[in-house]
Amino acid sequence: MRAILFLILAIIFMFADRRNIAFHRIRQVMDYAVFPVQYAVDLPIDMTNTIISDFSTQQQLLKDNASLHAQVLLLQAQLQKQYAIVSENKQLKELLSASDQASGQVLEAQLLAISTDPFLHQVILDKGTKDGVFQGQPVLDSSGVMGQVIQADVFTSRVMLLTDPKSAIPVQIKRNGIRAIAEGTGGADNLLKLIYVTNTTDIEVGDELVTSGLGQCYPVGYPVGTVITVSHPADSQFAEIIVVPSARLNRSRLVLLVWPVNYPSSRNSA
Amino acid sequence: MSEHIHNKWLIILTFLLAFALDVLPLPGWSIWFRPLWTLMVMIYWVMAFPNLINVGSAFVVGLVLDLLQGTVLGEHAIAMVIVAYFVVQLYRFMRVAPLLQQTFFAFILIFIYQLLIYILQGIVGSLPSTWLYWLPVLTSIILWPWIFVLLRDSRRRAGLIVKG
Numbered sequence: 393m394r395a396i397l398f399l400i401l402a403i404i405f406m407f408a409d410r411r412n413i414a415f416h417r418i419r420q421v422m423d424y425a426v427f428p429v430q431y432a433v434d435l436p437i438d439m440t441n442t443i444i445s446d447f448s449t450q451q452q453l454l455k456d457n458a459s460l461h462a463q464v465l466l467l468q469a470q471l472q473k474q475y476a477i478v479s480e481n482k483q484l485k486e487l488l489s490a491s492d493q494a495s496g497q498v499l500e501a502q503l504l505a506i507s508t509d510p511f512l513h514q515v516i517l518d519k520g521t522k523d524g525v526f527q528g529q530p531v532l533d534s535s536g537v538m539g540q541v542i543q544a545d546v547f548t549s550r551v552m553l554l555t556d557p558k559s560a561i562p563v564q565i566k567r568n569g570i571r572a573i574a575e576g577t578g579g580a581d582n583l584l585k586l587i588y589v590t591n592t593t594d595i596e597v598g599d600e601l602v603t604s605g606l607g608q609c610y611p612v613g614y615p616v617g618t619v620i621t622v623s624h625p626a627d628s629q630f631a632e633i634i635v636v637p638s639a640r641l642n643r644s645r646l647v648l649l650v651w652p653v654n655y656p657s658s659r660n661s662a
Numbered sequence: 663m664s665e666h667i668h669n670k671w672l673i674i675l676t677f678l679l680a681f682a683l684d685v686l687p688l689p690g691w692s693i694w695f696r697p698l699w700t701l702m703v704m705i706y707w708v709m710a711f712p713n714l715i716n717v718g719s720a721f722v723v724g725l726v727l728d729l730l731q732g733t734v735l736g737e738h739a740i741a742m743v744i745v746a747y748f749v750v751q752l753y754r755f756m757r758v759a760p761l762l763q764q765t766f767f768a769f770i771l772i773f774i775y776q777l778l779i780y781i782l783q784g785i786v787g788s789l790p791s792t793w794l795y796w797l798p799v800l801t802s803i804i805l806w807p808w809i810f811v812l813l814r815d816s817r818r819r820a821g822l823i824v825k826g
Contacts, residue, residue, distance in 0.1 A: 395747040398721040402743060405725075405736030410786070419735055426681075426729040433682050509731045511783070511790035516732075543732075550732055557788055580792050 416543070423545045430516070430548065434504050462500060462646065468534040469498065469614075469648055476602050476613030479566055497651040499523060501531075503644070504548060513556035513576065515539075517647065520547045525649060528609055532648045536615040536638035537561065537603060541649075553641050554616070555582045563616050564604035568594060571604050574616060574635055582641055584617055586633040591624050595633060611650055615639075672820045673715065676703050676813065677723065685730050694794040697802040700727055701775055704742060705768060706813045708749040709756050710824050720746035734786050741778040745771050757824075761807055768806045772799050 557578030605612030680699040724739030
């Protein structure tokens with residue numbers, strides 16, 4: 393029976409895709425096949441946007457505006473770091489140890505106008521391995537951390553947002569330096585939760601969280617989110633803490649890819 | 663009995679169109695309303711040419727959907743293959759049934775598809791947590807009669823004749 397055969401094949405594919413790293417190479421090759429479709433969907437939308445802005449009488453102004461926006465994005469990202477450095481400096485002065493805060497390279501990327509399954513919390517960027525993007529690379533927008541690259545193809549890359557249930561990011565409270573892990577809830581409301589925080593920990597509503605840099609994946613000191621609720625369920629020794637991410641996960645179209653300082657980024661053209 | 667179809671371009675074109683509609687960006691509020699375009703096109707073509715478009719094509723179409731939507735490879739393929747298998751078994755009834763009755767058949771198939779994806783998502787570990795997940799079944803079924811008539815007429819105009 394052919395149906396059974398194809399079913400078994402599909403199940404093998406599923407297992408391979410989940411468990412086998414080598415299979416990701418195959419998937420990458422197969423992604424070439426769907427790139428034309430993605431491109432075909434993105435192109436008319438992109439073109440419409442271009443035409444709309446072309447017909448505007450203040451063409452030059454718009455162009456300037458766009459480049460200024462890009463600059464603001466870059467500067468804001470750097471500024472975020474400055475804020476964190478200032479607050480961290482207080483602690484460091486006491487410890488008399490210098491921290492290595494040299495900023496890594498950054499590259500601006502655009503979201504492709506492709507929407508994935510709404511329960512997946514992923515986006516697709518228009519930069520791929522040809523620009524030096526690598527798996528596990530952190531992705532930021534102008535107001536905070538967005539997520540990390542989970543699959544880098546040649547022309548595009550797939551980013552898992554912080555709100556994905558599979559995503560976890562080591563964070564630190566800006567006010568008092570307490571460390572925790574923020575996990576995605578996977579809900580449609582785009583929230584994070586702090587896990588394994590004991591009931592006695594000093595966390596308040598309104599506390600701002602920044603990346604702690606532990607785990608070597610995300611750079612230190614970028615904003616992650618703000619605590620919106622803290623509750624203490626009677627049947628658990630851990631507090632329930634809900635965080636709203638500071639990155640505009642469903643609104644940003646321009647994002648930043650960051651190369652950590654110690655990563656060999658010679659392939660990066662930017 | 664094999665069917666000789668000289669211009670398959672219509673079939674390929676409708677599938678490409680369905681893929682595009684499946685990943686077309688929509689404004690945030692309408693994201694859960696998106697009908698299952700590819701599935702409906704799939705059901706129609708299996709119904710029309712079960713000897714040409716069957717579980718094999720369903721497998722390939724499912725894989726493309728997985729690649730496009732970023733789900734685990736094989737997830738949509740499994741659901742597509744199972745639905746295509748049912749259509750191959752049922753196509754004689756579905757072809758001659760009045761449109762209302764046929765829509766009911768399609769409803770069951772689309773529901774099975776969505777249920778399978780739900781179960782597979784559960785196995786993979788990211789279960790959709792909102793009831794809005796089931797909304798596409800409804801929007802698809804509202805669109806089914808139109809899609810059916812549209813595809814049938816364009817098939818006739820292209821000179822593809824259904825036998826058997």
